[in-house]
Every structure is written in C-alpha cells, then in structure tokens.
Amino acid sequence: MELKVGDDFKCPEGHKATVVWISEDEKVIAVKCPKKHLKKVVKRAGAMERIYDNNMVFLIEI
Ligand SMILES: [Zn+2]
Secondary structure (H helix, E strand, O other), X not given: OOOOOXXXXXXXXXXXXXXXXXXXXXXXXXXXXXXXXXXXXXXXXXXXXXXXXXXXXXXXXX
C-alpha cells in the first residue's frame, strides 16, 4: 500500500478523512476527520447528553 500524507482515507466511522501522519515502518497512520464523532456521554440534570467533537485524529494500523 502506498499512502502519502494528504491522501484520502476512511476514518473508523467511514467518513472521508485525510492522512496526516505515517509511521516510519508504515504500519500505523494518523487520519484526521472533519466530521462529528461521539466523544462521550455525560449525565446532566438527569438526562444523558451526547458530546460530539470534530476534527478528531485517529491512529489506524494498516
Ligand atoms: Zn469520521
């Protein structure tokens, strides 16, 4: 597989993300996804509230 920084790659949730880093042995890459992802669920005033974050970076073994 020949990946370069800047290439498109799917994030773990299937969005179109961008490769931002590749390890020296090319076994791990980091992809940055501009879409929203569920970060955590917190309980507030008795209700569960979902906290989302975007521009997350994922490490993926390839
Ligand atoms: Zn994503």
